[in-house]
Amino acid sequence: MTTTRPAPALVERQSHDVTEEQAERWCRRGLHRMEGDNIARSARGGRQCRACKVEAARLWRERNAERVKESNHQRYLADAERRRQYDRDRRQALRRCRRGHVQDGATVYTRPDGRRECRRCRRARQRVWRARHKEA
Ligand SMILES: [Zn+2]
Ligand SMILES: [Zn+2]
Numbered sequence: 083m084t085t086t087r088p089a090p091a092l093v094e095r096q097s098h099d100v101t102e103e104q105a106e107r108w109c110r111r112g113l114h115r116m117e118g119d120n121i122a123r124s125a126r127g128g129r130q131c132r133a134c135k136v137e138a139a140r141l142w143r144e145r146n147a148e149r150v151k152e153s154n155h156q157r158y159l160a161d162a163e164r165r166r167q168y169d170r171d172r173r174q175a176l177r178r179c180r181r182g183h184v185q186d187g188a189t190v191y192t193r194p195d196g197r198r199e200c201r202r203c204r205r206a207r208q209r210v211w212r213a214r215h216k217e218a
Contacts, residue, residue: 109134179203 107116109131116197122132177185179200191201 098173108114109116109120111131111134114131114133116129116131118131122135134201147182174186175184179185179202181200181203183200183202185200190197190200191204193199
């Protein structure tokens with residue numbers, strides 16, 4: 083029969099070796115000694131483990147870097163979309179019919195067959211057509 087557990091006497095001696103005062107010298111996570119340079123003052127005036135504080139700050143920066151990168155990307159996409167919209171608006175504003183009439187939503191007539199036509203040209207053509215009709 084084999085066992086990896088230490089002898090009961092040894093366990094007892096070890097637990098007695100660590101006095102309460104010594105146990106308190108370990109940080110809350112039990113990873114670092116709370117002594118010397120490793121003791122930092124918390125915002126509330128309490129004692130903090132500097133190593134844990136540094137580690138927490140590093141993790142926070144890491145998480146935030148992701149978030150910052152993500153929000154930068156979102157901003158980039160929004161900017162790109164705004165630029166595309168601006169270009170569309172500009173093209174729309176600059177669009178003119180063959181006779182140079184500005185073509186925007188109000189001045190473009192969509193015919194029943196789906197083709198688009200300049201309203202001003204259309205009106206002019208209708209005037210000409212009516213005048214010719216009267217003459218005839
Ligand atoms: Zn610590
Ligand atoms: Zn026109």
